[in-house]
Amino acid sequence: MRRVWGWHWLPSTLLTTPLLVVDAALWSANVLKIVDSGWVPVVISMCLCFIMHTHQWGRRREEKVMARQLEAETSEMQRRGVPGALATVATLPGLQAALARSDLARTDKAAVFLTPYEWRVPR
Numbered sequence: 648m649r650r651v652w653g654w655h656w657l658p659s660t661l662l663t664t665p666l667l668v669v670d671a672a673l674w675s676a677n678v679l680k681i682v683d684s685g686w687v688p689v690v691i692s693m694c695l696c697f698i699m700h701t702h703q704w705g706r707r708r709e710e711k712v713m714a715r716q717l718e719a720e721t722s723e724m725q726r727r728g729v730p731g732a733l734a735t736v737a738t739l740p741g742l743q744a745a746l747a748r749s750d751l752a753r754t755d756k757a758a759v760f761l762t763p764y765e766w767r768v769p770r
Contacts, residue, residue, distance in 0.1 A: 714740035
């Protein structure tokens with residue numbers, strides 16, 4: 648709260664202390680149940696967190712690879728002099744790379760119209 652909302656330390660402490668006391672009471676009551684059979688939900692939640700983390704990591708990695716491929720294709724088109732090479736850009740990093748390398752006439756005003764098309768087939 649101090650960093651996000653810029654509150655003074657006293658109101659932040661007065662608000663969070665009761666919440667932390669309730670959380671500590673609930674946690675201490677439930678931590679004793681983990682030994683009996685409470686470990687099952689803990690293991691399930693750990694597995695789900697691992698799956699979600701792996702999915703997020705894979706998506707980021709896939710986006711980086713796609714951006715590199717698109718940048719390579721765009722630079723190849725620009726070297727060959729394909730007209731309208733900017734029309735094939737589908738991602739923001741690819742668009743930035745294409746705009747940095749293109750011979751567009753620079754003006755003080757610009758408009759970019761983007762129309763998304765789903766061209767990939769999900770696997």
